[in-house]
Amino acid sequence: LPDAVLAVRIPRYVRINTLKWSIHEAVKTFQNGGYTLGNPLDQKLKFARDAHIENLLLFPPEAQLTDTPEYSDGRLILQDKASCFPAIVLSPPAHPTGAIIDATAAPGNKTSHLSALMGNQGKIFAFERDRKRYDTLKTMLARAGCNNVEALNVDFLTTDYNNEKYSRVTHILLDPSCSGSGIINRLDHLMESEGAGSNVAHTERLAKLAAFQLQMLRHAMKYPAVEKIVYSTCSVHPEENEQVVDAALRSTEATAGGFRLATHAEVLPTWSRRGQPGILSDEGDTEAVVRCSPDDATNGFFVSCFVRRHGRRSTIS
Numbered sequence: 001l002p003d004a005v006l007a008v009r010i011p012r013y014v015r016i017n018t019l020k021w022s023i024h025e026a027v028k029t030f031q032n033g034g035y036t037l038g039n040p041l042d043q044k045l046k047f048a049r050d051a052h053i054e055n056l057l058l059f060p061p062e063a064q065l066t067d068t069p070e071y072s073d074g075r076l077i078l079q080d081k082a083s084c085f086p087a088i089v090l091s092p093p094a095h096p097t098g099a100i101i102d103a104t105a106a107p108g109n110k111t112s113h114l115s116a117l118m119g120n121q122g123k124i125f126a127f128e129r130d131r132k133r134y135d136t137l138k139t140m141l142a143r144a145g146c147n148n149v150e151a152l153n154v155d156f157l158t159t160d161y162n163n164e165k166y167s168r169v170t171h172i173l174l175d176p177s178c179s180g181s182g183i184i185n186r187l188d189h190l191m192e193s194e195g196a197g198s199n200v201a202h203t204e205r206l207a208k209l210a211a212f213q214l215q216m217l218r219h220a221m222k223y224p225a226v227e228k229i230v231y232s233t234c235s236v237h238p239e240e241n242e243q244v245v246d247a248a249l250r251s252t253e254a255t256a257g258g259f260r261l262a263t264h265a266e267v268l269p270t271w272s273r274r275g276q277p278g279i280l281s282d283e284g285d286t287e288a289v290v291r292c293s294p295d296d297a298t299n300g301f302f303v304s305c306f307v308r309r310h311g312r313r314s315t316i317s
């Protein structure tokens with residue numbers, strides 16, 4: 001691999017599962033175990049609290065945490081910083097009558113994050129199409145102590161948005177399958193795509209993924225009571241990110257349902273890396289979406305958020 005890729009080092013991020021533990025207990029436990037607060041990219045046995053996410057800790061990239069009791073019993077969740085953003089942006093309702101959907105849930109890191117933000121109250125419908133990944137989802141949710149999740153082995157595109165069961169769903173998280181091109185140890189894909197021979201296949205694959213992602217977003221917009229949809233990918237390609245968002249904003253579902261893009265002020269306002277310029281029709285919208293890159297010490301990632309204009313409901317059947 002080229003030096004630029006080999007040189008990338010991002011911390012091992014650990015989200016503290018607040019359904020089972022607190023950040024203060026976690027910090028104390030690691031200190032008792034020999035870690036001291038400091039820069040985890042400089043030295044072994046250093047760890048730090050994240051500057052943006054309250055319940056996130058940073059460890060050296062080599063830190064092995066999967067053989068600890070805290071990982072086995074679900075107090076720790078290994079989750080990249082950027083992938084914590086979608087649940088935070090969605091900001092799900094934390095009250096007993098709240099209902100939300102995680103449309104593409106396995107292995108369940110974002111579902112358990114949502115469950116923690118909701119304090120195990122209300123209801124999360126977690127959909128997963130793939131049977132094996134659904135089994136993993138169930139295992140992870142049980143380990144994390146998520147009692148407010150109903151996991152369903154279904155294809156989101158076949159779900160009936162008019163079903164009474166979903167009539168109270170106000171928030172949807174959509175983190176669908178993507179090229180995965182932002183994942184650090186897969187950045188070699190980017191290098192491959194430079195080759196002339198692979199360009200056609202690469203373009204075709206992205207077009208297919210983008211069509212699927214747009215279809216999923218449009219389906220989410222049909223849920224009658226939905227007020228907020230967060231769309232995220234771990235892709236660096238605008239085809240799967242800004243272009244999908246732009247097409248979704250111009251879809252009949254968005255127009256009929258009264259959806260707009262949440263603004264810069266509503267989506268992680270203190271995060272400075274925003275969308276790729278020149279793709280979204282409205283330049284303000286470029287500022288409204290979030291990107292993450294290895295330069296931010298995270299994987300490549302994209303987050304956007306759609307909100308319904310006050311008083312509108314989907315009338316699409």
Ligand code: SAM
Nearest residue numbers: 104106107108109110128129155156175176177
């Ligand atoms: N949000 C997950 C997390 O943070 O742990 C990761 C989701 S992964 C990027 C996408 C998942 O969506 C895969 O498990 C895939 O099997 C599932 N999926 C793809 N298409 C789907 C569909 N139409 N309905 C439900 N699940 C789907």
